[in-house]
Amino acid sequence: MKTLLGWIIWVCVGFGAISAVTAYFVPTNLDPDLYTSNSSEKSGEHGYLLISSAAGPMVPHDGKTAPQWPEGTELTPQVLGAMSAVQEDGEPLVKRVHVGEFSWGRWSHKYWFIGSVVLLTLCGLGQRALSGGGAVKKGSADPSESIAGALADVAALRDELPTIHSDRARLEEIVARLGELQQTHLAAFAETRDVLISRHGMGGFARIMDAFAGAERKVNRAWSAAADGLLGESIDNIEMAVPMFEETKRRLG
């Protein structure tokens, strides 16, 4: 259902955009009074709108071909009559012209636009109502499990480091295990956004992520320091990460 609503939203955007285009690309067969303008810059000497782009079929002009009505042509009733004259194929010579002024009366697809935005709103609200519920998707990690895993891994690393025989081996161990952690539990937790928002609301989610990000940054710094060969800095950050993960877990509830 949610996917269907998503597709309808795209269709609405498409119809809305096409309808919006008709606000400035107006039909040539409306009541001539609708083409008048109060703007001296946008109207010609008779008070009718000037076209913003050339219109009409390409015809010979000064040795080249150019549209029959150049940009700036005034849309007088005579010009409109010539433009909207029905051809052999049953279509007017010029279906629409580009104008520089918006008018409700000239906007041919306004009701399409209104319909599109109403449907867009309804689909958006529908999607919002259907989203979440706090359930963990099949195949996705549970946020609590990910944090517990991360906490366990970091704490285990912290506890094992003193037992490793050399600084070089400790550095290698840190790079390997934190690199693994970044790709597993931390990445998995970061992907549970929708679940967290559903369960804790946006404010609660923000507080959880604030704590988690602090811990993750310490892990990242510990990894970088180890890769640079600075064991002390690395261990400091591992130790600081542990309570931060504990706080994240506490905030998760």
Added chain:
Amino acid sequence: MSDHPTDGQPFDQEGSFRETDGEIRREEAGHAGAALPTGGGYREVTILAVVLGVLIGVVMNASITYAGLKIGFTIGGSAIAAVLGFGILKILRRGTIVETNIVQTVASAVNTSNAGVIFTVPVLILLGFSLDWKDANFWLLTLASVAGAIMGTVFIIPLRKQMIDIDRLRFPTATGVATILKSPGAGIQKFLVLIAGVVIGAAVYLPVALSSVVDPVAVTDAEIANGEVGPGTSLAALIEQGRITKDDAAHTIAMASWVRDHKAPEDLVTRGAALYEKGGLLHKVSTLADESERAALLARLDELDITIDANPGRGFTDEMAIQLHLVADKVAKAEGEAPPDWESIRDVKLGWAKKPLIGYQNLNVRLPENCDRQGHLRAMYDQDRNDRPDLAITDSAIDVGRILGIPGQFALVFAITPLSLGAGYITGKPGLMVLVGGILAYVIINPITYNLGWLPSEVTPGELSEWARGAIGKPLGIGMLLGGAMMGVVAALPAILAAFKSIAAGSKTGHDRDEMGLAPIIVVGIGGIALLVLAADLMTARPINSYCPVTLPSHTVKVSEGVDPVEVDGQLIGFASEAARDTWMNTWTEEQRQAVIDDLGVKPGWLSKMPHHVRAAIIAAVGALWIWFAGVIIAQCTGMTDWSPISGLALVTVVLVMLLAGTGQVLASVLLGVALCTAITLAADMMQDLKTGYLVGGKPVKQQATELLVVGFGPVVSMLTVLLIAKTNTLGSVEVPAAQADALKSVIQGVQGGDLPYALYGMGGLMGILLGIGGFAGLGVLVGLSVYLPFIYIATYGVGCVLNMFTTMSRGRRFTEEWGVPLAAGLIVGEAVPALIVNIVILGRG
């Protein structure tokens, strides 16, 4: 509350993190085993890193500014700076990961302002204003740009927690840069994958970059003798490759014959002489006080105009005609300068055909020769109507759509840009929205409106994409962007509030040493706003016109600083002399004055009736607020997709200021425009750098403080580079088109003529807001971006997104992150580095 808690609780009562001392905790924990070393000595901010960053930033800034004016867009600097910094520090046997991160932070901060400056400042020259380092306007614009740089950096700092920690925006390039910085420690295999990406990216992009290095083409003696293109010659190859037309070749052969014979057609030399004399007289007349001498000069100018009209240019440029006159008559261009010789007309700036070093067009890959029953090539395959199938691969793009037989209006053209491919790959599935939006706009909506016959008949299928983007896509897309961003901010408010609370709590207790506190942010922010108020106040107190509207000939005599201007609708009109001012005030009729006012585009703004200082303060305050909002938009866009709609937001700024201050206030509008553009580019850059910092474990406060320290350099470098280029080139010419500034010029003229499609912006805005109602608040921003941006880049970017999804589905997310992302980061560097090198080469060649 203890500074060193023993309960293992790193948070104070307000939920802010407390830094703890690792050594103390370790002893307390009493872990068994060997004594472990303690922290400290991890080099991050060092003098070497800052100095190196500034040097790299200055070189990049100058070269990218120049290239940006030539090719219309800029390249991001973070990836290049990271690689350069990494390499140099390694050569010096120094450089930790976080220290190299500071190098790239500083370098990109100094470099990034170029986009803000080149998208806005050159528009003044295109509109007839002058730019001179002795002129106060130049320094006011520089001041505004510096103010913008400070504000952009400061305003975005408090949003770091929201965008990076909480919303975890991807920032593809920043992720790529972090991958580069971490590569030596990530193992040899991943490092090799990264290098492979760099090599592939460079190999693919090098022909694109080299196609912008051009030289005058050689013409053979036979071609000169026969007056036509010979077989197998360079000119023939250029025609074959679709780089020049037969007319271009004919002009070049004619020029070559003049060089050989030391003789040019008399009519062109006469035209050049008249144009040259006219230029000199226009300069002279602006300094003449004597009315009778002025009248004589004006009469001579009329004669020259007749001569110019009687000797048409025949397709050769005016610059070429003038050069022919200088060469033929052995005239020195300036006192003390030797007269130019005939070889001097062998110059691409004068219209001589240019030959790129190399490019994909050298392959001459064309569409299939698909003919109708009469044997004529179908129009779809020959849009330029030269009876040959069009190129399938140009120097910068592949026309996949037409290769597959899809009509040209569907615009399935892919830019050759490994950078976009890599950024798309790193973005992954979220970027798919941009691709879908782009397909909707360019592959569905545009062709529908075209096929329904709604668009002008002169628009060909090949032009449809760009034409519709200008007339429909830009206003609709910018509207969607703004509406979507507004919705995004509303939806993110709880996260923003939580982030602010966290920072405020950290500031209050002083425990969160990793984050810059609110107090320095507020102080520096107020300083930036004060600079902006000052610049706006001084700029709006200056005349809106450069040339005196009374003294003839019009548009030639400069306004004098010593003559009091006249206020019209809150906008000041300046004059060259007291006499001119008196003429305006006492002699001219209302109609004459109104004609000038209309010519200057002066219409009252919403604040026109307010006292000047109040008006300037309000404009600056609104500008500052807008800068914050625009900074959020840009950071969101960059974070989600790597794209930043800077020019679109510059356009909105200029329109906003002109509506507030009056449509004649072009200088003030550009002033706010340059402040905003610099601000938003710096905001996006700051956030990208902080994302990289997050991924490598850098301390945000160190990056933030260092960026604030150097951020003022960039605008000065960019402004001086633009000034240098403006003095030695003609901005707006074929050689230095300043495309973005030219687009802004159209908008300014559109506002003055009341010709902007405001309703389309509004409809786009409404759709942008409504798109954010659903499950994803940022959808409006993504769709707006896809409607606004040229599709050829979106298409390539979208391929990257799809490839990411494919590898994730087939090999798993871990494979994508561990192997795909380093390769993608390599592609980004692979494009960025050759682009920078070629920019420097172009700058060096002048």
